[in-house]
Amino acid sequence: MFQWTKRGIERLTWLTLEGEEPAAIAARLGCEESTARKMQRELDLRPRKFERERWSEQERTTLKRMYAETSTDEIAKLLGRSRGKVYQQAGKMGLKKSDAYMEVCAAACGAGLAQSGKGNRFPKGHVPANKGQRRPGYSVGRMSETQFKKGNRSGFAEKLWHPVGSVVADPEGFLRVKIRERINGLPAGWHKDIWPLLHHRTWQEHRGPIPAGHKVVFKNGDRSNCAIENLELITDAEMMRRNTIHNLPPDLKEVIYLKGVIRAMATKRRKAA
Numbered sequence: 001m002f003q004w005t006k007r008g009i010e011r012l013t014w015l016t017l018e019g020e021e022p023a024a025i026a027a028r029l030g031c032e033e034s035t036a037r038k039m040q041r042e043l044d045l046r047p048r049k050f051e052r053e054r055w056s057e058q059e060r061t062t063l064k065r066m067y068a069e070t071s072t073d074e075i076a077k078l079l080g081r082s083r084g085k086v087y088q089q090a091g092k093m094g095l096k097k098s099d100a101y102m103e104v105c106a107a108a109c110g111a112g113l114a115q116s117g118k119g120n121r122f123p124k125g126h127v128p129a130n131k132g133q134r135r136p137g138y139s140v141g142r143m144s145e146t147q148f149k150k151g152n153r154s155g156f157a158e159k160l161w162h163p164v165g166s167v168v169a170d171p172e173g174f175l176r177v178k179i180r181e182r183i184n185g186l187p188a189g190w191h192k193d194i195w196p197l198l199h200h201r202t203w204q205e206h207r208g209p210i211p212a213g214h215k216v217v218f219k220n221g222d223r224s225n226c227a228i229e230n231l232e233l234i235t236d237a238e239m240m241r242r243n244t245i246h247n248l249p250p251d252l253k254e255v256i257y258l259k260g261v262i263r264a265m266a267t268k269r270r271k272a273a
Helices: 006-017 022-029 033-043 057-066 072-079 083-093 099-115 155-160 198-207 236-243 250-272
Strands: 167-169 175-177 214-218 231-235
Touching: 006 022, 006 033, 022 033, 057 072, 057 083, 072 083, 175 198, 198 214, 198 231, 214 236, 231 236
Parallel strands: none
Antiparallel strands: 167 175, 214 231
């Protein structure tokens, strides 16, 4: 009597899913065909559909010969397969429709689209039923009661809105002053035409325009102190020298270097995880 081992069941499962016939599976395993069929029933094994429908050499030859110049529907009907299966096999074989065939299809599709829905389109010169009714103050039923009034904002927008003249800190801690309401065409966010930097406005009011290649900085480093006495104008080169790490005390420079090393190691471990 044939004894099933773990290895034998694994081979039975694999060969069944691959689409092998029970007789061939039995020959491979060295058992009776009835024994193989009985174990297939017990394990509820069935071959994969896409493996069971393997393409024969003759089918592939027919597909290769007809695909470039023949409708995919016709090929599918001839071979008894779905359009999707034909497209899938053609892709595996690297087959494509010819340029001439695609031009004919494009012309046919264009003509079809031109006529599609023609009976349901408005004829030329059609007058809309509501022409002239959407005038200022026009409303039907309770429309006027439920519409937003001019200048009204939704609840969320109302919470974010600030009147002109408001001073608000941006995410980097710089103070900004609102000088106008937003209008169409201006992007959202801290746009300079709506929310300019307060220390820039202060400098321009007292000292004039900021020259190109210069920066207005805070003498004491406090970004919330925008008094003219706390502001100074420096060049971009001076700004770079002030911000370089080489001007810091040795102990602080070492801490910054170590922080960078630790951060790099943490990033490397996180990517490797």
